[in-house]
Amino acid sequence: MYVAVAMMLAGWALAFASWTMAIYAGLVIGAFHLRVVYGEEPWLARTHGAAWDEYRARVPRWLV
Numbered sequence: 001m002y003v004a005v006a007m008m009l010a011g012w013a014l015a016f017a018s019w020t021m022a023i024y025a026g027l028v029i030g031a032f033h034l035r036v037v038y039g040e041e042p043w044l045a046r047t048h049g050a051a052w053d054e055y056r057a058r059v060p061r062w063l064v
Contacts, residue, residue, distance in 0.1 A: 002032045
């Protein structure tokens, strides 16, 4: 869902040639990234333990 929203916002920014929308898209993408890194990943580590570590070693993050 994060990727879909990010791509929609980026697409709108390109379609309407809007710098304002591009800045907004960048801020939303940054907020999504922080939410995943500081919210979801720690919860997954606590909940799934070693299985999460194995998964994380095989699969890259959605962004950086």
